[in-house]
Amino acid sequence: MKRNVANRRFRNSLTSKYLLIIGIAMLFMPIIFPMASILYWFINDGIWQPSPSLNDKYPNGTVLEQMWHQEAKSLASAPPEQVDKRLQALKQEYPEMAMFWVDDTDQTRLMLPEQGKLPKKWTPAASIQFMKAAYNSDPFTVVAYIGDDEKLGKGFMVMELPRAYIRPKQILASDTTVYTVFVFIMSGLFILISWLFFARIRKRLIRLKEAMISPDLDSGIPRSVMMTKPDEIGQLEQGYNDMVAQLEQGRRRQLEEEELRKSLIANLSHDLRTPLTVIRGHLHAFDAESLSQQGKDSVARIETKITDLSELIDNLLSYSLLTSGRVELKREACDVLRLVKESAAAWYPIWEKEGIEADIDLQNEPLIWQIDALWFRRVLDNLFQNVVRHARSGCYIGIHTETREHDHEVCLLITDRGPGLSRASSSKGTGIGLAVVEMLTKEMGLNCTIVSSESGTAVKLTRSS
Amino acid sequence: MSAKLLYIEDEQEIGEWVSAFLKEKGYEVDWLKHGDQAIQTAEASQLAILDVMLPGLDGFTVGQRLKKAYPELPILMLSARTSIDDKLQGLEFADDYLTKPFHPEELAARIEVLLRRSCTAAQEVLSIKHLSVYEQENRIVNHETEEEIMLTGKQFQIFKYLLQHQGRVMTKEQIYESVWGETYLDGDKTLMVHIRYLREKIERDPASPEIIETVRGLGYRVKA
Missing domain, CATH: 1.10.10.10 (Winged helix-like DNA-binding domain superfamily/Winged helix DNA-binding domain)
Structure with a gap:
């Protein structure tokens, strides 16, 4: 059973095909040349002889001539009756031949068959004419003196055979031409077969490569391929398909994990915010009471802390989501300035309320960066939030674009005139908000440089080179 | 004329004080703890306030159904989910989105804006x-x-x-x-x-x- 499988596998394998082709190449010499000879004989014997059965009887003219002279010699002392008898016997043996003989008195004797055009009496002139006509023509004619000697004066005997019965001495093609053509054809065939063999392997490999480098647009995972044949490349395709399936499974698991984490964090956010909302509700109840100034201050302080805490929760959860490495940023070409304007427009009423003057001067042309719009908004929200929270005293926020001198790269500048980050961060923990900004900008391929001094903070965003 | 508000919130404590607060502000409040009856109750309401995380149907689904049934009804989402995609998902159909912990006065202000906007459509001036x-x-x-x-x-x-x-x-x-x-x-x-x-x-x-x-x-x- 196992052996069967192994056998079948070998029969189906490329190795076996390759070995077959190599084997044919090895057998080229001992088989092709004998095959060429056989072909040569087949052409000469088989196709150009009309009646192969007569071939043996009439091998060629020389043999017939010898035979006829032999017969004439054996009749040297025979009386005319015996000559007639022998010719009749010969006619029995060679029915295709015509024969006659002429005696010592120049009279035409037995004719087999009867031929009217022959003279009854052979004058020297008639003899010369006959010989002239018979020479090198059809039928093939042999004349022999009886007793095979002219001096005996016993007359002569003649045989005629149509040349068609005699194997032609001329052959169709010479040996070397047939050999060359045949060997040439066989070599060509061999080259063609091995080329086809290779070309098909190549085609299948290229198909596999194409499948590998053209991934599915949604998942980014290459598509699986159709199995072609159960040979080595087929096994490769099978292995490749298995790998793609595993990748897909891994990706699905990753997406599930991401989804799970997201919902976990959303729930966590919900659970943390609900008590905060309740606290705020109860705090609101104090407004109805008549409180001392100190009490009112406390309520206001608690209100601010609730807001701070809620933002902290936001950033903390974003941070943990991002550091988990399970969040995929969908980077697309976006007009950054458009996002900045929309975000600033949403913040504008808050700045107004806080007495922050907004100085916004952005270039007219769109600024296209490869970013994830949602996360970029988050970056802006955090930066704007920081200005409101920690740089309110500066009463200023500047949002500008600036073109760098050396490479004409456009950067986005967000400035304030607050007391600077070093003081703010130590006391109020802006750390996590900025950490989220830094992580997000890095993920989106942006550079975020923060320069902070006593007289203000400048955040500069550029594409990293 | 006091406007009638539909308020869906599953959290007991928040629901209690928000209802109390809104009543104090002079609104009539129908407080539901889940979204099952939302469509029927909304018929008589001028505004709907929805929490996102509800038992059973979530706030987004309820909101979308409400909007389909009453396209004129303003919807304010009130949610503890703060991620921006939640916000964007909400704003696809809702007219406003407020995150918890919100300041009650802010809620009152937003309700007023929404009501005024929808009332002008009714009053036409x-x-x-x-x-x-x-x-x-x-x-x-x-x-x-x-x-x-x-x-x-x-x-x-x-x-x-x-x-x-x-x-x-x-x-x-x-x-x-x-x-x-x-x-x-x-x-x-x-x-x-x-x-x-x-x-x-x-x-x-x-x-x-x-x-x-x-x-x-x-x-x-x-x-x-």
């Missing part, structure tokens, strides 16, 4: 400074002089768009794309020209506009 705007009839009257102000189609659309988002700064891109329905590439000049003509018609003094305010570098706003 909106007063702003010296203007009375009849939105349905595409008509604006200066009620000081009793003169009717004639606006071109585009001018009226721009004004209407800003009125719909009263109190919010709208970027030039947002205005242009909403009114012209094309992507804003160099619509800048076109929009500026239209705003100038619009101001000449509606402002008392076009040189120092009171109604349409320019927010430098960003866009325009009609103050609430």
Whole structure:
């Protein structure tokens, strides 16, 4: 059973095909040349002889001539009756031949068959004419003196055979031409077969490569391929398909994990915010009471802390989501300035309320960066939030674009005139908000440089080179 | 006239104080703990306030169903989910989105804006400074002089768009794309020209506009 499988596998394998082709190449010499000879004989014997059965009887003219002279010699002392008898016997043996003989008195004797055009009496002139006509023509004619000697004066005997019965001495093609053509054809065939063999392997490999480098647009995972044949490349395709399936499974698991984490964090956010909302509700109840100034201050302080805490929760959860490495940023070409304007427009009423003057001067042309719009908004929200929270005293926020001198790269500048980050961060923990900004900008391929001094903070965003 | 509000919130404590607070503000409140009865109850309401995380149907689904059944009903999402995609998902159908822990006064202010906006549609007249705007009839009257102000189609659309988002700064891109329905590439000049003509018609003094305010570098706003 196992052996069967192994056998079948070998029969189906490329190795076996390759070995077959190599084997044919090895057998080229001992088989092709004998095959060429056989072909040569087949052409000469088989196709150009009309009646192969007569071939043996009439091998060629020389043999017939010898035979006829032999017969004439054996009749040297025979009386005319015996000559007639022998010719009749010969006619029995060679029915295709015509024969006659002429005696010592120049009279035409037995004719087999009867031929009217022959003279009854052979004058020297008639003899010369006959010989002239018979020479090198059809039928093939042999004349022999009886007793095979002219001096005996016993007359002569003649045989005629149509040349068609005699194997032609001329052959169709010479040996070397047939050999060359045949060997040439066989070599060509061999080259063609091995080329086809290779070309098909190549085609299948290229198909596999194409499948590998053209991934599915949604998942980014290459598509699986159709199995072609159960040979080595087929096994490769099978292995490749298995790998793609595993990748897909891994990706699905990753997406599930991401989804799970997201919902976990959303729930966590919900659970943390609900008590905060309740606290705020109860705090609101104090407004109805008549409180001392100190009490009112406390309520206001608690209100601010609730807001701070809620933002902290936001950033903390974003941070943990991002550091988990399970969040995929969908980077697309976006007009950054458009996002900045929309975000600033949403913040504008808050700045107004806080007495922050907004100085916004952005270039007219769109600024296209490869970013994830949602996360970029988050970056802006955090930066704007920081200005409101920690740089309110500066009463200023500047949002500008600036073109760098050396490479004409456009950067986005967000400035304030607050007391600077070093003081703010130590006391109020802006750390996590900025950490989220830094992580997000890095993920989106942006550079975020923060320069902070006593007289203000400048955040500069550029594409990293 | 006290407006009737539909409020869906599963959290007992929050539900209690928000209902109490809104009643204090003079609204009638129907507080449900889940979304099953939302459609029936909403029929008599002028505004719906929805929590996102509800047992059973979540707030987004309930909100979408409400919007489908009553397209005119303003919906305010009130949620503890703060991620931006939640917010965007909510704003696809909701008119406003407020995150917990919210300040009660902010909630009251937003409810008021939403109600006023939907009431003008019902009353068909909106007063702003010296203007009375009849939105349905595409008509604006200066009620000081009793003169009717004639606006071109585009001018009226721009004004209407800003009125719909009263109190919010709208970027030039947002205005242009909403009114012209094309992507804003160099619509800048076109929009500026239209705003100038619009101001000449509606402002008392076009040189120092009171109604349409320019927010430098960003866009325009009609103050609430």
